[in-house]
Amino acid sequence: MIAGIDLGGTQVRVALAEDDGEIVHSDKTRTGLLKTPQAMVDWTAAAIHRRLGRKKLRAVAIGAPGPIDTTRGILSNPPNLPGWQNSPLERMLRDALGCPAHLENDANLAGVGEYHRGAGRGSRNMVYITWSTGVGGGLIVNGQLLSGSHGSAGEVGHMIIDPDGPLDGCGQRGCLEVFTGGRQMQAHTGESAAEIFAAAEEGDHEAKAIVDRAAYYMGLALINVTNLIDPDIIVIGGGVTRSWKLVAPTLEQVLRSSPFIRPERRPKIRRAALGDRAGQVGAVEWARLSL
C-alpha cells in the first residue's frame, strides 16, 4: 500500500491507496487540533495503521505549504503554520511509518493530482494554479513535476505583474497574489473573498468589478505562463472554482487578447476536477512515482 498526506493550514488529510493509486480509505482532521508536527505525524500514523492491517506500507508522500527544503525533507518556514519551522517531516514520517517518505510543496502535489487523476489527464505540459486566499502553482513538463533546484518552482502567485502595484505580504510589490488572492481582497475591502464572490453572483456591481479586476490580472498571468511554459492546458483550482462561471469568461478573454499567443498554441483553460481532494490524490501519486 501507499499513503499520501495533505498538510494544510486548516486541515490535514490522509489517504491510503493500493499500489496502483486507487484510494481505499481517507481521513481528515483540523490542523489546529494537532498543534505540533509530532502530533500530526502521530495522528497520521495511527490513521494509516488502523486501516493497513497486515499489509505493508511501501511509501508515503506529504504536501506542505512552502517554503520547504526538498533536498533535506524539511518544512522551512510555513507562514500558515507558526511554530512548525524547520520540522524534519521526512525523517519523522519515516520513523513513524517505517517506509520512505517524500516531502513536496502542496500546490505542486495538487498539480500532480490534477495531472494524473483530474482535469489534466492526457496532457503533456500542464500549468496548475491554485487560486484561493493565496495563489500558488505547480508545473508539469513532459509529464514530470518541475520542482526546481530548491523545490520552489511554480510560485505563480509571486510573479510580478505590475511593479508599481500594492505591496504583498511576501514583500514584493505588484505580484499576482496581491491583485488576485482572497487574503488581499479582504485586506483591501474589509469583506471576505467568499462574501465578495457571493455578492458578485447576486449581481452586485461593485463586487462584480472587484472579481473582474482580479480575473483580469489572473488572465495576464495566464499569458505569462503560456509564453514561458507553452502548456497544452492550464488547470485552475482552489476556492475560486466554486465561482467558475464568474471568472472563466474573463480568463478566456484576456488570454485571447494576446496577439502574440496565436490560436494554434493557445492552451485550454479548465477548472480543476478534484476539488479539495487534489492535494491528497497528488500525494498518493507522488508516493507511487517514488517506487
Add this chain to the structure above:
Amino acid sequence: MIAGIDLGGTQVRVALAEDDGEIVHSDKTRTGLLKTPQAMVDWTAAAIHRRLGRKKLRAVAIGAPGPIDTTRGILSNPPNLPGWQNSPLERMLRDALGCPAHLENDANLAGVGEYHRGAGRGSRNMVYITWSTGVGGGLIVNGQLLSGSHGSAGEVGHMIIDPDGPLDGCGQRGCLEVFTGGRQMQAHTGESAAEIFAAAEEGDHEAKAIVDRAAYYMGLALINVTNLIDPDIIVIGGGVTRSWKLVAPTLEQVLRSSPFIRPERRPKIRRAALGDRAGQVGAVEWARLSL
C-alpha cells in the same frame, strides 16, 4: 559527423563537428545574400560537403527565429525573414544532406549551447535569456530543453511586466521586450542601443538612466523566472553582454531586492560565455542529442 546551423536575420552560421560535439569547421555568410530558404539550404549543404570528405553526416539541427512549428519542422512566420514563411526546413535539409534534420527555436538552441559548453556547464536548471534588439530565452530543466507543447516555451521577452506599459511589436502591452529590447530603445530615443550603451559607458547621464531603467525591468523578469522555474543559474547572452559591467550590478540588486527569494535559493546571474557562437554550438549539441 554532425552539423549545426544558426539561421539569423543577419547571418547564417554553420558548424561541422565530430560525434562528441567537437567543432572542426565553421563557416558563415550574410542571410541577405541567400534570399530564399532553398538558397540557404544549398549554401549550407555545399559548406558541409566541402569539409565532410568521405565521412558520413549523421544528423543536422537548425536554430531559427520563431515562431516555428517544431512538430512539422516548419519555419512559420519569422518577422526578421520576410518571404521565408512556411518553409519546411527539416524536409529541405533532410533532402539536401541525406540525414535526419531537426528545427528548433534559435534562443532555445543558444540556451542549449550555453548549458552544455558555456556558462551553464554543471548546472541542473538554467534560464537562458538573450538580450539584444529583441529578447528571447531558453529554459533548461533537469538538463533537458523545455520546448513546450508547440515549441514556444521560453518566450521570456513577451512576459507582461506592466499591463499599462507601451505597446510592443508583438501586440502586447508592457511586455519585457518593450522595456528592454534594443529595437524599442531605438524607437523611443532615435538612437541605436549600441549608441546608447556606448554613451552610458562614457558617463552620459541620460544614456545611463535609459540603460538602468532597462536593467531594472530585466531584473524584474529575473525575479519572475526565478519564482516560476527555480533555476540554479540565469545566463544572459546577446548584444548586452558587451556592456556587462553596465547592467550586471542592477540585475543583481533587483533580484536581491525580493524578500520572497531568500538567499539560499537565489540563482547565480552569469554572462554568456559563447558570444555569437552560442547558436551554432547549441545546434551541434541538439543534433548530437538526437542521435
